Every structure is written in structure tokens, then in C-alpha cells.
Amino acid sequence: MLCEHCHQRQAHVHVSQTVNGQTRESHLCETCALDLKEQGSSFSFSVQDFLKGFYEEAMDQEMNLDNAAAKKCSGCGQTYADYKRTGVFGCPVCYKSFRLVIMPLVKRIQGHLQHTGKVPTKIERVYRFEKKKQQLQSALKEAVKRESFEKAAELRDQIVLLEQKILHIKEGAS
Known part of the structure; x- marks a missing residue:
């Protein structure tokens, strides 16, 4: 256009x-x-101004601005007022110091607090297999508890197969 x-x-x-x-x-x-x-x-149209607008609105709702402006980062001494003015944190400790202030903002912008960005395909497959392995291990414990040993043997075999797949993917990634 x-x-x-x-x-x-x-x-x-x-x-x-x-x-x-x-x-x-x-x-x-x-x-x-x-x-x-x-x-x-x-x-x-700057991203900083855009996020600053979200931040100001969230702050007005979430906490008393006087208390937030007085709080300082234990790492670099930056105040909330400094952050509000610049839109940039001074050090990694700022994220911990201002956590109660920024987490509602992050949730509002992203819709959730957990990062759901892209993951390389091989790593994603390993993660998926590891998660499945944990589920199978839980089911195995339950099967042994119920003394359903045939089911437990099937689950054990599936776990061994998954471990082999995980090892194969990890060796190929190295």
C-alpha cells in the first residue's frame, strides 16, 4: 500500500x-x-511510547503512584519515576525490584505471563518427548501401585523408546 x-x-x-x-x-x-x-x-508511533501508555494506565489501576515513584532498584538505584520517564530499566535487578509493578502490565500486553515464543524444532521435539516421558512415568507408577504389571511393562517399553528418541535427537543436534 x-x-x-x-x-x-x-x-x-x-x-x-x-x-x-x-x-x-x-x-x-x-x-x-x-x-x-x-x-x-x-x-x-514509537514502541516505547506505546508501551509507556499501557504502563501508565496499568500503574494507575494497580498501585499508588507515590509509593511506586519512591521505590528504588537495589541494583542500580533507578526509581519507578526514572523508568516511567525513559521506558527502560537500568539493570537486570530492576525486573525483580519492580516485579509487582510490571507483571500486571506484561500480562495485559501479552495476555499471559509465560513466554510462548518460537523454539527451534529439534529442541521443541525434545521438550515434547520429555513431557510425554514424564506422563508415562506417572502412569507407570500408578500401574505398579494398582499391580497392573502388564500395563506397567507396556509403559516401561514406551519410556525406553522415548529415551532412545530423545538421545538420538540430542546426538544429532551436537
Whole structure:
């Protein structure tokens, strides 16, 4: 899609503005978007500003701003106010120091707290096999407990087979 302003470059910035209940969308190239911003437009398209907006809203709801602004990181001494201003933590300890503050924000943005990014295929297969192996081991313990030894033998054989597959994948990855 071409930029709606210059009609020359590809549009990569999409701006939605709502004024008096009416929404207007614009599709701009980076150059025109920067020009529009420099002319004093109120929109912002940086990721930092985007996340900062989420963060401020979450903070208003989750905790008293005076207490948060006074809290300091034990590693670098950065305050919440510093983070709010810059949108960047000063050190890895900041994540622990401000955990109660940032976790609701992370959950709101991502929808959950556990990372679900991509994993290399071989590692994903090993993980899946390890998880299946744990399930089979639990079932094996239960079968032995119930004295269902034929079922236990089948489960044991499946576990051995999975261990061989895991070893084969790990050796191939080395």
C-alpha cells in the first residue's frame, strides 16, 4: 500500500485518530509520519511510547503512584519515576525490584505471563518427548501401585523408546 500523503513510498505506519466519535485511518510511510510528528501532531508511533501508555494506565489501576515513584532498584538505584520517564530499566535487578509493578502490565500486553515464543524444532521435539516421558512415568507408577504389571511393562517399553528418541535427537543436534 502506498503512502496516502506522498503517494511514492510504501506505507508502514498506520494511524487511527478518533475525533468527536469519528475514527479516521491514515496509512503513511516513515518519512511522512516523521514529518507529521515534527509539525506538532499529537500521535506517536514509537514502541516505547506505546508501551509507556499501557504502563501508565496499568500503574494507575494497580498501585499508588507515590509509593511506586519512591521505590528504588537495589541494583542500580533507578526509581519507578526514572523508568516511567525513559521506558527502560537500568539493570537486570530492576525486573525483580519492580516485579509487582510490571507483571500486571506484561500480562495485559501479552495476555499471559509465560513466554510462548518460537523454539527451534529439534529442541521443541525434545521438550515434547520429555513431557510425554514424564506422563508415562506417572502412569507407570500408578500401574505398579494398582499391580497392573502388564500395563506397567507396556509403559516401561514406551519410556525406553522415548529415551532412545530423545538421545538420538540430542546426538544429532551436537
